[in-house]
Amino acid sequence: MKMLANKQILKYFLTIFIFSTSIFLSFSQSNLLEKRISISAKNQKLETVLQLISQKTNFQLSYNSDIIPYDSLITISYQNKSAAKILNQLLGKKYYFVTSGKHLIILRIETPKKESKKQDISFEKTIEKIQINGCISDYRSKKAVENVSIVNLFSRNSTLSDSSGNYTMEIDVQNEFIGLSFSKENYIDTVILFKPDTSKIFDIQLLSKPEMIQKLPLKEINLFPQNNIEEYKLVKTIVRNDMISHSMNVKIFERSIGQFSFLPNFGTNRKLNGAYINHFSVNFFAGYSNGVEGMELGGVLNITKTKVSGFQACIGGNINGGAMRGVQLSGIINHNFASSKGFQATFGSNFCLDSVSGVQISGLFNVVKKEFKGFQFSGVNYAKINRGFQLGIVNLSDSSSGVSIGFLNIVKKGYYRFKLYADEMFFTNFSFCMGTNKLYNIFEISANPKTWAISYGFGSHFFHHRRISFAVDVTASQVNHNKLWESDTSFRGRISSEINVRINKQISIFGGANYTLFVSDTNNSELQNYITETAIFNVQNYAFSYATMFQFTKGFTLGVRYDL
Template structure:
């Protein structure tokens, strides 16, 4: 294959162009390409003949190109000649043999080393320097020497041996080829023939499946489009698009889109999208989207989205979203996992993040720290508001609570018990003694800081009361709104004392057959007591106090 490398240059000064080169054991082909690119020099040579993988070494600073080429090619069999605007390279198998032959004997030194007191005598006695007999080397051909004025003899070189043949180059075979259009029936059957992988097309039409070196414009395929290098523009395929390099533009595939390098634009597929390296795009797919590197933009899918790097983006899916790095927002029906979260996470089951600057909404929320609000049945914040509490009140005498979450929003898991001296009828007999009532509750709360050691807790809680029995089947719900003042025992202490008023609302359908009334009897005096359609509502105020760890 014959190559031309470079951009057109003026003919007269091509070999006198000054260059600076520094190559140490560099492949000849690499050096030629860099010289061509850096100095607008156009080389022409056959890669089947010129040893482009041979190592060369050269170091010149601001020297003419011919001087630099002589130095660089001195250890190779490659020779050069300027023809028109090109520098033609060829191989001379005898070059190194010729260079290795011994040079003729040195010419005697005729420059005086001291001052001659009689210059006129020196001039009159000066004799012509002796010349070594010129021997006719075997390699320069068969023609005899010619005598020139002054006594010199030259040999007329054999033109058949030393002629550098005129070389024509075909632009259609350039490794940097770009064409207006191509059409393919299959990947191996198209207008670019066997060179389809080396050609970049502005317009590519693939009836079934086509394979191209690159696309700068538009590519349309009935089934598949395959590009070895890059795409700048749009790809549309009935089934799928595959690109080995990067894509700047838009991909639409009936089933899939796969990009090996960077993706910058839009990907839309019926099943899935896969991108490598950095992705700045909107990805939409019926099943899933996967980004192997960092992702910037939006991922939307029916099942799941995955970003193996930073996801400075929003992820929306039917099942789950995952990001190994930070993410802006995640929305799914099952769970979301990420590193740092900038905006928030929403799912029906689970959200997991490290540093969450926004919110988390889900059944279970887990984070290291959160500056926003975690809203869920269970919120676990490693560096959050996590307390154990023991307290007493007029309704339930002994209470234990576990509070988990953030200061902005935390969960309360509560258990309490009370005991009363009562007479109870069981199986027709009257029992007198001390009987207990107990409750299990759940609530939410928030914290308002008043100082380094003082804060206020506002809490809402609902507790099911099992009154005088192991489990009360009827509705018997104690609802409380609490406002308590919390004072820590020291600036660094984890122990605090708290207390405050409580508003109680008891809603009960518990029926007492002895009195024929509905309602609970665990409360003291009430300021509201009404029964409608078998549901009794009582209200009263109380007090709670205790310690927190």
């Protein structure tokens, strides 16, 4: 019974999968035809007008001269109209269009001889299947070209040429004409159109694109180098090599209303997943697409070559080769190779190899390779240029005009200062400050012959006027009197205000007042007496619950500061 139930469930999912394939492929459309142009012609041949449209839209037109009256004279005038509307009005309703990259193929709708109110695009088939094969070589060198993508422009079935340049493709005959595109990275695309009357051999010579002289950039050592998404190890592991080859070769970039995938190679968009921009995408295990404009949901991994605009969520991770605009959620990782704008959240880490504007929340790391504007919250935050607000245990940046709050704030081009000073309790206080003028961390150690303390705190340096500036520091200390370490309560909290007078570029003298609160156990009379003896002003004592003593006093600071 269980086996029968499992078979029924599998049959159910396969039915949905096949049904989804037919629906979503039928809704695919190319953005070539959406381009708006202005064109006018008077008493020009149709062939000339089509060439003019081709130039204006920057795509190549392909058609069979037997089905188009290319010698007929045309007069047209259109302003800011889509290419699809112009072609439909120019040619009429008897034609339809198929796109491949920058190629647009014009085909005629075949109607049956018998009159019918409904238009029928079918034709009388004489054979069901044909086989196409041949060899692909370089036009100049005549050497074989491997990993060339051969795509059936109607069914989107595809194959690759082997190491000898040979290819074979079996085609189901569904149309009066068949269009094949031959695409290879760094080569000019070639499209052929033929009647499927018999199996054929097509030997194709591809013309390489003109070589461009590239300027070699200065070598830069980066903690997070930017790579092509196809070179990312995790992508190579999940996505098959033939799909990566197709995605690098084929530049169709069609939009699909949606797609379903179990794996990158098992989905409604088949091997050409890397050529589709989806409005709605569901990846049960892992998926691979050119882009998302809408919503994408995933189980383990969502992989997108270019931009994501809308909502993207995955239990595992999201890896995007382009910009992210919207909301991105994951359980483990969000990794964007281009800029991000919006909201990112994960239990693991957020990585962006470009700039980020918005909110990043993670459990481990937030990493932004370039400029950051917005709010970062994580265990460790890094932004090369911080213009926002960082909240974490450790905050890192190369330069910062924003605010960072954390136990450790490190700014490469930031605030680094040493201070040596005396106050009413300790003759020797040595502190190290790091961060920015807006907010810096303070690490301090203080000592007297019988007493020592270790302190941590925050400070802000402001009101800069020529040689004079003002600072406020807040510190918390563990005070140890006549002991290596005081096990009982022995806390000092202090707020100090300082006026700094600059002597030269690196050295300043400073002084100011402070307000101090001591908290200790009521039975620690030795420490309480020491505080009273060293205080310059009167000490106010308050016992709380007969167990804790609070002591308030005022004091001073006077010292020298050295800026790195």
